[in-house]
Amino acid sequence: MKIAVGSDHGGFARKADALDFLRSEGHRAFDMGTHSEDSVDYPDFALAVAKAVAGRKADRGVLLCGTGIGMAMAANKVPGIRAAVAWSVETARLASEHNKANVLCLGARQLDAGLIREMLKVWLSTPFGGGRHEKRVRKIMRMEKDRGRLSR
């Protein structure tokens, strides 16, 4: 898969490890920055990765900041993006199986590198479950299309 990977300063070190891991698994992982531990604003990198995924330049996106939370908030503002914060192998798996997450947001200050590798592997290899989950994901995407108007 083509995978866009971005971080802020809080996720910088873990991003390098995630890129190495994804490449070792045969993915085409590209580094969307940041490129040092100098303080930056996480929405800038969330936007770059989210645009790459929404614009089909990447199949998936990975975003790392201190908690994963700010990255998810920002990435989910981009139409077409379903960004999930995951904090365990199980939540990474469910982000694919139930939520069809196309961007995974990780708390680099909360998770060690080994766990992040396991989470990435499971998230990328778990298929979307479809069925009842398809209906629910469609409702989310319809909310986006309706620009927040709550229709059923």
Ligand code: RB5
């Ligand atoms: C940066 O200090 C921190 O706020 C950021 O990495 C992230 O955790 C935001 O959600």
